[in-house]
Amino acid sequence: MFPGGRKRAGESERRCLRREISEELPKLRLGPMKLWKEVKGTNRRSGRKMSDAIFVAKKASGPLKIGDKKEIDKAAWRKPRGIRLTPTSRYIRDKHFPR
Numbered sequence: 409m410f411p412g413g414r415k416r417a418g419e420s421e422r423r424c425l426r427r428e429i430s431e432e433l434p435k436l437r438l439g440p441m442k443l444w445k446e447v448k449g450t451n452r453r454s455g456r457k458m459s460d461a462i463f464v465a466k467k468a469s470g471p472l473k474i475g476d477k478k479e480i481d482k483a484a485w486r487k488p489r490g491i492r493l494t495p496t497s498r499y500i501r502d503k504h505f506p507r
Contacts, residue, residue: 413425436470
């Protein structure tokens with residue numbers, strides 16, 4: 409699953425991403441990030457409205473040391489195929505890594 413989180417009051421999407429990454433994977437360093445797509449929808453099961461801002465970083469470095477073990481139990485670099493993904497994560501994978 410891709411990292412996720414919620415914006416705080418007055419926080420930009422980019423600042424939220426940086427904060428969430430630093431909380432969940434504090435040793436990970438990201439290069440410049442670019443907003444790739446904004447996706448809005450409704451969860452089919454819960455009916456909850458969702459809004460995702462999807463960023464792409466050209467470079468990532470550092471170990472995947474977990475910061476908050478209540479939110480993440482394991483982190484690993486994986487190839488984009490052969491793993492179970494959420495619909496949003498699958499959409500991102502298929503757009504960036506077509507078959």
